Amino acid sequence: MGINVQNITKNFGSFCAVDNVSFDVAEGELVALLGPSGSGKSTILRIIAGLEVPDRGKVFITGREVTTLTAQQRKVGFVFQHYALFKHMTVEKNIAFGLEIQKRPKKEICKKVDELINLVKLHGYEKHYPAQLSGGQRQRVALARTLATEPAVLLLDEPFGSLDLKVRQNLAAWLKELHDNLNITSIFVTHDQSEAIEISDKIVVINRGKVEQVGNAHEIYEYPESRFVASFIGQVNVIDAFVRQDKIIIKDTSLAIDKQRTEAPDGSEIVLLVRPEDIMLKECPTSNSLECRINKIHYRGSFYEIDIALGAFSIKAIENKNSFMIDKWREHQNVAVEFKKYKIFDIIGGHGAVREQLRQLGYIE
Amino acid sequence: MKKGNVAKNALIVMVVMWFFMLIMVPVFGIIQEVFKFGISNAVASLLTPHARHAFLLTVCITIAAVIINSVFGTLLAMVLVKQKFKGKLFIEGLLDLPFAVSPVVAGFMFIILFGPQGFIGNWFENQGIKIIYAVPGMIIATLFVTLPFVAREVMPVLREFGLEQEEAAYVLGASRWQTFLKVTIPSVKWGIIYGITLTVARAIGEFGAVIVVSGNIINRTQTVPLHIHQEFTDYNYGAAYSAALLLALVSFALLITLQTIYKKSEQS
Numbered sequence: 001m002g003i004n005v006q007n008i009t010k011n012f013g014s015f016c017a018v019d020n021v022s023f024d025v026a027e028g029e030l031v032a033l034l035g036p037s038g039s040g041k042s043t044i045l046r047i048i049a050g051l052e053v054p055d056r057g058k059v060f061i062t063g064r065e066v067t068t069l070t071a072q073q074r075k076v077g078f079v080f081q082h083y084a085l086f087k088h089m090t091v092e093k094n095i096a097f098g099l100e101i102q103k104r105p106k107k108e109i110c111k112k113v114d115e116l117i118n119l120v121k122l123h124g125y126e127k128h129y130p131a132q133l134s135g136g137q138r139q140r141v142a143l144a145r146t147l148a149t150e151p152a153v154l155l156l157d158e159p160f161g162s163l164d165l166k167v168r169q170n171l172a173a174w175l176k177e178l179h180d181n182l183n184i185t186s187i188f189v190t191h192d193q194s195e196a197i198e199i200s201d202k203i204v205v206i207n208r209g210k211v212e213q214v215g216n217a218h219e220i221y222e223y224p225e226s227r228f229v230a231s232f233i234g235q236v237n238v239i240d241a242f243v244r245q246d247k248i249i250i251k252d253t254s255l256a257i258d259k260q261r262t263e264a265p266d267g268s269e270i271v272l273l274v275r276p277e278d279i280m281l282k283e284c285p286t287s288n289s290l291e292c293r294i295n296k297i298h299y300r301g302s303f304y305e306i307d308i309a310l311g312a313f314s315i316k317a318i319e320n321k322n323s324f325m326i327d328k329w330r331e332h333q334n335v336a337v338e339f340k341k342y343k344i345f346d347i348i349g350g351h352g353a354v355r356e357q358l359r360q361l362g363y364i365e
Numbered sequence: 366m367k368k369g370n371v372a373k374n375a376l377i378v379m380v381v382m383w384f385f386m387l388i389m390v391p392v393f394g395i396i397q398e399v400f401k402f403g404i405s406n407a408v409a410s411l412l413t414p415h416a417r418h419a420f421l422l423t424v425c426i427t428i429a430a431v432i433i434n435s436v437f438g439t440l441l442a443m444v445l446v447k448q449k450f451k452g453k454l455f456i457e458g459l460l461d462l463p464f465a466v467s468p469v470v471a472g473f474m475f476i477i478l479f480g481p482q483g484f485i486g487n488w489f490e491n492q493g494i495k496i497i498y499a500v501p502g503m504i505i506a507t508l509f510v511t512l513p514f515v516a517r518e519v520m521p522v523l524r525e526f527g528l529e530q531e532e533a534a535y536v537l538g539a540s541r542w543q544t545f546l547k548v549t550i551p552s553v554k555w556g557i558i559y560g561i562t563l564t565v566a567r568a569i570g571e572f573g574a575v576i577v578v579s580g581n582i583i584n585r586t587q588t589v590p591l592h593i594h595q596e597f598t599d600y601n602y603g604a605a606y607s608a609a610l611l612l613a614l615v616s617f618a619l620l621i622t623l624q625t626i627y628k629k630s631e632q633s
Contacts, residue, residue: 088554097534149538
């Protein structure tokens with residue numbers, strides 16, 4: 001097994017940073033810990049590395065319990081957000097640091113450093129100091145330094161967080177490739193959902209110190225288990241509604257669509273979660289469409305974003321630039337809208353209390 | 366525009382004149398006096414046994430102060446920056462006390478504490494160790510007045526240095542001691558060097574605290590500033606100016622070094 005985290009809890013004073021978190025990382029897997037800033041994802045990573053001591057819970061690395069071991073004894077690789085390179089040492093010396101601590105023979109160290117310089121494509125920079133390198137180069141040195149001691153697992157704390165978009169994308173793709181070649185069990189922390197979707201085998205979504213959902217990118221995006229996951233990964237429209245027999249009626253309107261699923265019983269309060277790209281604009285009403293109004297059409301480069309009024313709700317639709325007939329639509333024009341796909345969350349309770357309950361549950365702000 | 370230039374130039378002239386009157390003129394005065402005294406006489410006066418003893422003693426006390434201060438100053442900075450404990454703010458505030466307290470007052474404090482009537486001094490006296498009116502007391506007094514230098518210089522560097530590099534070293538398998546030697550110390554070395562330079566400058570010139578605790582005994586407890594004072598009060602102006610000039614030159618060389626170090630540390 002790669003890494004197992006069992007019931008980890010960590011409080012900082014009265015603030016609960018990590019709340020009973022458990023998840024597994026299979027050997028050779030690349031897992032993303034995804035969550036907003038302050039969600040406790042970095043703390044979890046630091047607990048796995050031994051840089052932070054959990055109040056409760058256990059950590060296993062390659063099947064061995066390491067909860068009571070120090071960071072030195074755990075032999076994990078850790079890459080810091082701000083690189084944490086040794087500023088007074090050259091690139092070479094930085095990479096050799098771990099090996100020198102292990103008192104490996106000089107020849108071996110030289111060979112290994114050469115190999116890693118190759119791997120991270122930093123030829124000619126051996127004698128440079130970190131201050132003389134760009135952000136992307138520094139992070140590559142940090143990776144090489146970490147890989148030098150051949151750790152069993154690799155932990156990356158927002159590894160591309162302080163880099164430009166382009167550099168970040170290149171480095172992320174490169175990391176994915178590197179991981180596929182080395183096949184080293186890895187966890188990386190990120191607040192960037194596209195980064196998580198792009199390079200991870202599995203995503204652990206963290207919110208307020210708790211695991212919200214674990215799954216691959218497809219599962220997380222298509223089958224979110226909570227309002228938080230649905231809204232944090234990609235965009236989503238939230239619409240209050242209730243069930244009447246076989247219809248879903250949008251709150252405060254007479255608009256209704258056919259109920260597809262049987263989970264929500266007659267009379268129950270629900271919320272509909274609809275992704276912008278799952279909203280279809282129709283010229284003529286269909287049997288299952290809703291009467292709406294276009295508020296605004298925004299040009300967004302490769303797509304159009306359309307603000308639509310659905311009763312009292314304002315929802316967003318996204319239309320591909322090539323398939324969207326821009327000439328057909330005008331702002332303030334009536335439009336029939338169909339939901340290609342949506343997700344229902346049940347609400348139990350009185351009619352007016354829907355949003356309040358959602359708020360308390362943390363589903364909406 | 367023109368009016369602004371006039372004001373600007375006037376300001377520059379004023380500052381330069383101020384600088385000259387306060388610093389350069391006295392230095393030239395000393396140099397002139399030394400030449401009046403004659404170079405050979407000056408050299409001879411610096412080579413008398415009690416002058417040589419004074420210089421030697423100053424060097425010894427300075428070396429002792431530098432060694433002890435750089436070790437404890439660095440430790441003090443580490444503890445104050447990295448550890449959390451009750452009364453930390455109190456100690457941090459107290460750290461500047463030697464700047465605020467008159468050296469003469471500090472000297473008297475040490476006489477009370479380490480003198481033969483003092484509690485600690487009495488104990489040492491019984492062990493046959495003399496502190497006041499002897500070299501140990503002079504070292505203690507010098508340590509007191511130079512205490513903040515290394516710590517105050519290292520603390521901001523250490524704060525800026527942060528924790529990440531040390532954590533990186535831990536994860537790479539380095540022990541706390543290895544991390545301290547290979548990562549922390551090299552990172553704060555310019556702070557330490559800067560602090561040491563300031564310590565040296567203060568130690569070689571300290572007068573007030575040292576004259577109180579030393580008893581000012583020729584050939585025994587007389588440092589260079591005390592020696593200069595002695596020659597001056599004995600109307601040996603030539604000898605006093607010669608020693609003063611040498612001391613000033615050493616301080617000047619030190620300040621130049623300090624500037625170079627500062628520039629270098631800014632670059633790296």
